Amino acid sequence: MAHHPEPQLKDADRRRLGAGARSFGWTAIVVGVVALIAAALLAKMGDGGLERFGFAYVLNYAYFLSISLGALCIVLVTHIFRASWVVVIRRIAEVMAANMPVMAVLFIPILLYVLMGDGMLYPWAAKKFDNPSAGGHHASVETHETQIVTVSTEPAAEEHGGHQAAHAVEGDAAHAEVGLAASRDAHHGELVDVLVPGKRPYLTRSFFTARWVFYLVLWSGLGLFFLKTSTAQESGGDKAKLTRKMEVLAAPGTLLFALTITFAAFDLVMSLDPVWFSTMWGVYFFAGSMMGAFATLILALMALQRFGYVPSVSAEHYHDLGKLLFTFVFFWGYIAFSQFMLIWYANLPETNYWFELRGITSEAGSPYIAGWTCVAWVLLFGHLLIPFAGLLSRWIKRSRKLLAFWAIWLLVMHWVDHWWVVMPHYASPAVTFGPVEVLCLIGVGGVAIGGAVLCATRQGLIAAGDPRLGESLSYGNI
Amino acid sequence: MATITTQHEMDRPLVDNTIDDPTQRAQLVLGGNDFTTVTDKVTGIAAGKPPIGWWIAFALALSLLTMLGALIGYLFTTGVGVWGNNQPVSWGFPIINFVFWVGIGHAGTLISAILFLFRQNWRTAINRFAEAMTIFAVMCAGLFPGIHVGRPWLAYWLAPVPNQMGMWPQFRSPLLWDVFAVGTYATVSLLFWYVGMVPDLATLRDRCKNKYGQMAYGLFSLGWTGSSRHWHRYEKAYLLLAALATPLVLSVHSVVSFDFAVAQLPGWHTTIFPPYFVAGAIYGGFAMVITLAVPARYILGLRDLITDRHIENCCKVMLGTGMIVAYAYSIEFFVAWYSGHHYEKYAFLNRALGPYQWAYGTMIFCNIIGPQILWFKWCRRNVFTIMFAAMCVNVGMWFERFVIVVTSLHRDFLPSSWAMFKPTWVDIGMLVGSFGLFFTFFLLFCKFLPVIAMAEIKTVMPQAHDIVHEPGEPYNPDEDQADYRPDHPITDREGR
Numbered sequence: 001m002a003h004h005p006e007p008q009l010k011d012a013d014r015r016r017l018g019a020g021a022r023s024f025g026w027t028a029i030v031v032g033v034v035a036l037i038a039a040a041l042l043a044k045m046g047d048g049g050l051e052r053f054g055f056a057y058v059l060n061y062a063y064f065l066s067i068s069l070g071a072l073c074i075v076l077v078t079h080i081f082r083a084s085w086v087v088v089i090r091r092i093a094e095v096m097a098a099n100m101p102v103m104a105v106l107f108i109p110i111l112l113y114v115l116m117g118d119g120m121l122y123p124w125a126a127k128k129f130d131n132p133s134a135g136g137h138h139a140s141v142e143t144h145e146t147q148i149v150t151v152s153t154e155p156a157a158e159e160h161g162g163h164q165a166a167h168a169v170e171g172d173a174a175h176a177e178v179g180l181a182a183s184r185d186a187h188h189g190e191l192v193d194v195l196v197p198g199k200r201p202y203l204t205r206s207f208f209t210a211r212w213v214f215y216l217v218l219w220s221g222l223g224l225f226f227l228k229t230s231t232a233q234e235s236g237g238d239k240a241k242l243t244r245k246m247e248v249l250a251a252p253g254t255l256l257f258a259l260t261i262t263f264a265a266f267d268l269v270m271s272l273d274p275v276w277f278s279t280m281w282g283v284y285f286f287a288g289s290m291m292g293a294f295a296t297l298i299l300a301l302m303a304l305q306r307f308g309y310v311p312s313v314s315a316e317h318y319h320d321l322g323k324l325l326f327t328f329v330f331f332w333g334y335i336a337f338s339q340f341m342l343i344w345y346a347n348l349p350e351t352n353y354w355f356e357l358r359g360i361t362s363e364a365g366s367p368y369i370a371g372w373t374c375v376a377w378v379l380l381f382g383h384l385l386i387p388f389a390g391l392l393s394r395w396i397k398r399s400r401k402l403l404a405f406w407a408i409w410l411l412v413m414h415w416v417d418h419w420w421v422v423m424p425h426y427a428s429p430a431v432t433f434g435p436v437e438v439l440c441l442i443g444v445g446g447v448a449i450g451g452a453v454l455c456a457t458r459q460g461l462i463a464a465g466d467p468r469l470g471e472s473l474s475y476g477n478i
Numbered sequence: 479m480a481t482i483t484t485q486h487e488m489d490r491p492l493v494d495n496t497i498d499d500p501t502q503r504a505q506l507v508l509g510g511n512d513f514t515t516v517t518d519k520v521t522g523i524a525a526g527k528p529p530i531g532w533w534i535a536f537a538l539a540l541s542l543l544t545m546l547g548a549l550i551g552y553l554f555t556t557g558v559g560v561w562g563n564n565q566p567v568s569w570g571f572p573i574i575n576f577v578f579w580v581g582i583g584h585a586g587t588l589i590s591a592i593l594f595l596f597r598q599n600w601r602t603a604i605n606r607f608a609e610a611m612t613i614f615a616v617m618c619a620g621l622f623p624g625i626h627v628g629r630p631w632l633a634y635w636l637a638p639v640p641n642q643m644g645m646w647p648q649f650r651s652p653l654l655w656d657v658f659a660v661g662t663y664a665t666v667s668l669l670f671w672y673v674g675m676v677p678d679l680a681t682l683r684d685r686c687k688n689k690y691g692q693m694a695y696g697l698f699s700l701g702w703t704g705s706s707r708h709w710h711r712y713e714k715a716y717l718l719l720a721a722l723a724t725p726l727v728l729s730v731h732s733v734v735s736f737d738f739a740v741a742q743l744p745g746w747h748t749t750i751f752p753p754y755f756v757a758g759a760i761y762g763g764f765a766m767v768i769t770l771a772v773p774a775r776y777i778l779g780l781r782d783l784i785t786d787r788h789i790e791n792c793c794k795v796m797l798g799t800g801m802i803v804a805y806a807y808s809i810e811f812f813v814a815w816y817s818g819h820h821y822e823k824y825a826f827l828n829r830a831l832g833p834y835q836w837a838y839g840t841m842i843f844c845n846i847i848g849p850q851i852l853w854f855k856w857c858r859r860n861v862f863t864i865m866f867a868a869m870c871v872n873v874g875m876w877f878e879r880f881v882i883v884v885t886s887l888h889r890d891f892l893p894s895s896w897a898m899f900k901p902t903w904v905d906i907g908m909l910v911g912s913f914g915l916f917f918t919f920f921l922l923f924c925k926f927l928p929v930i931a932m933a934e935i936k937t938v939m940p941q942a943h944d945i946v947h948e949p950g951e952p953y954n955p956d957e958d959q960a961d962y963r964p965d966h967p968i969t970d971r972e973g974r
Contacts, residue, residue: 198818243500258805277817279750279809334728338752345740346747350819467500
């Protein structure tokens with residue numbers, strides 16, 4: 001019996017994005033820049049000032065960065081596993097990952113906030129922070145004395161009195177009363193005073209800048225390497241050799257990726273509150289990133305297919321993408337639950353206040369049980385339980401309409417997750433949502449998506465030179 | 479157990495299937511085997527007389543098991559004071575051994591469930607004995623908390639049995655969650671292993687010449703005839719069990735990690751514990767898979783079925799999970815410093831530089847430094863370097879639990895309550911004895927049950943796919959890719 005004929009790409013699979021896409025890309029970038037300027041002006045003119053703009057910007061930057069990082073991870077890991085199912089759809093992930101130079105440009109405003117040195121966004125970036133004696137009563141780094149850290153927030157000062165008293169008797173510590181959190185005054189006021197001196201070598205403006213230059217250069221390098229190498233397979237390179245090159249680089253690349261995404265998550269989000277720490281934080285950020293990237297990948301493929309591109313992407317590919325989307329819904333829930341449960345169960349004041357600020361507290365009558373509490377419930381159901389049930393069935397993952405619905409739903413939830421993580425540092429228990437956040441979403445999103453679309457126009461939309469293309473076109477799910 | 483390797487087989491050049499060629503998939507069954515020779519090889523192990531090596535190993539394992547039994551008797555009649563456990567290290571060897579053995583089991587579930595869902599077809603050669611390993615490892619694990627309860631005749635109180643005393647277990651204790659997690663895990667693993675074995679048990683039944691063997695295999699093969707309906711039900715059940723077992727890979731060791739992480743003790747209370755424990759479990763489990771598979775493929779003559787590529791893939795998985803463990807160690811250390819928390823910092827410095835630095839050093843060398851040789855391909859192909867790395871991890875993962883349990887407890891908050899932990903001879907004897915328990919069962923499994931999933935491995939052979947060979951026609955591997963495609967598309971390309 002003869003071989004099955006090797007499946008081939010259709011002509012339409014080789015179609016490239018044309019002038020329409022280019023003008024869409026540029027329009028998105030222009031709209032994005034205008035939206036960002038509008039958001040900044042709006043914020044400056046009263047709606048929270050530049051501080052609010054900064055938080056809204058970090059929130060949206062983290063959101064879009066996470067999606068690009070997730071895509072980079074998809075590319076890296078599928079090379080390690082010599083996966084063939086992914087070949088037909090990998091180019092889109094490659095483009096999303098190769099968008100890193102745009103994300104590097106988008107990082108500049110955050111860098112400016114840090115370098116300004118007033119600690120508006122990152123309290124540790126304040127110039128006053130540089131001088132340990134400024135705070136007066138702090139232990140110096142050399143003494144290695146315990147820093148007992150308590151939360152004091154203006155609206156809740158009374159309620160937290162009990163906590164502080166409890167700490168006062170504990171240990172031989174110098175006290176650092178941290179007025180992080182809730183009110184804006186806390187950010188500007190005593191916060192600059194209250195440092196955890198041990199972190200000073202890590203949380204400095206110059207080291208932060210150096211780290212981010214390293215991260216962004218590394219991610220850009222990896223993203224562009226995989227896109228360029230994969231494109232070179234189509235333009236006559238030795239296909240097998242180029243694939244091997246990518247596979248070999250993917251292993252150390254993943255290692256570097258894991259470390260950089262972790263520290264980037266610490267720097268970008270966790271250090272908004274220089275006191276709080278969680279070893280799980282990098283994994284938490286990663287879990288959401290992967291989910292966001294799969295959801296984006298699904299929607300990008302469907303959008304392209306609407307315009308007649310990549311017709312060879314079949315229900316099998318969507319089925320697999322849907323399974324992985326489901327996997328990371330579950331994985332995010334597992335990580336988020338573990339992080340929450342362990343902090344809640346041990347109930348240590350230096351970490352549990354982070355959840356209190358986000359509306360999760362069992363303290364009766366706490367002023368924090370308010371808007372953010374509702375958001376936390378929305379996350380539990382909307383980010384985990386409902387999509388878990390929704391994506392469970394096979395036919396849903398194979399139905400384009402339903403899969404698109406869940407991808408959009410989860411992208412919204414991914415944003416809500418970042419919102420719930422970032423914005424309580426700006427204000428809690430008050431929930432901040434308004435035109436500034438929306439304009440920043442449009443702004444960062446416009447530039448990021450516009451950049452990705454422009455990047456996508458420069459090569460074919462399917463990694464047509466991959467030696468495993470045939471397998472990718474012909475496999476099927478059970 | 480008949481010696482399977484013939485002179486002819488020893489002479490023929492071994493095909494190197496570890497070469498990574500993106501243009502074709504490597505063959506997973508070598509040596510020109512067809513369905514018949516695969517069945518012959520695997521059933522031959524169960525039907526033949528065991529070689530002398532098996533008898534020696536079995537005698538050794540059985541004596542260790544006997545020693546374990548004697549020590550348990552001594553423990554029951556004397557009390558847990560025969561162990562080194564005492565304040566402040568009230569959790570000594572028993573919990574270390576428990577976590578160690580539960581961890582070993584995880585590789586079996588990962589191979590049988592997660593790699594199945596990931597369509598990693600190379601798993602078919604090693605999944606059967608990896609699953610068996612899971613069952614026996616969970617038995618060893620379950621033993622330790624069971625005999626640690628102090629009054630073992632009341633161990634059933636761990637289960638929430640309705641009773642007239644109105645007495646219930648402490649549901650807020652992660653130790654109770656362990657009872658549920660490990661109980662579920664043992665049940666599902668056993669079912670998965672058994673269900674997967676039914677077609678192969680039927681093969682043994684059909685080939686068995688001994689009356690008692692026929693009865694036993696017949697009983698357990700549940701009347702399997704190999705009809706299409708049987709296969710259909712079987713595949714469905716297998717897929718469902720794989721999907722059920724997958725979250726268990728995460729949940730069991732996460733719950734085990736909660737035993738430590740819900741406490742407020744520095745060194746235990748850290749949020750990364752659940753995924754870190756899971757990765758460590760798979761790491762240790764794969765080391766055990768390699769430890770068993772590498773000798774087994776030589777002794778049982780299975781080198782064509784468990785090929786160099788299988789071993790290389792196991793090495794890669796081990797390296798990958800090892801890097802996750804290294805990541806967790808690093809992040810733990812960094813965050814202990816970053817927290818600025820006096821006790822956190824002390825706990826970690828004490829691990830690295832305190833009185834147990836030898837244990838910490840052993841852990842770092844065995845888990846992080848030694849296995850790095852597996853980055854090099856020649857080390858993944860040389861039996862000595864492979865076994866060196868696997869042995870490193872076996873030792874290292876035990877020491878990891880030792881470091882977590884002992885160094886965190888022995889110096890907690892108040893220096894006045896600090897003390898050193900010293901294991902007694904009973905502690906050490908029981909650890910060694912637990913290997914006796916494990917290997918006794920494993921050797922019995924090797925003798926009496928199909929060590930390789932015959933029905934599954936046949937699906938990854940090219941004969942199962944695109945080409946139909948005329949009888950007697952020599953198989954030419956170049957004719958087609960040897961890749962496993964168990965599931966040809968059953969839908970139209972366009973959509974549903």
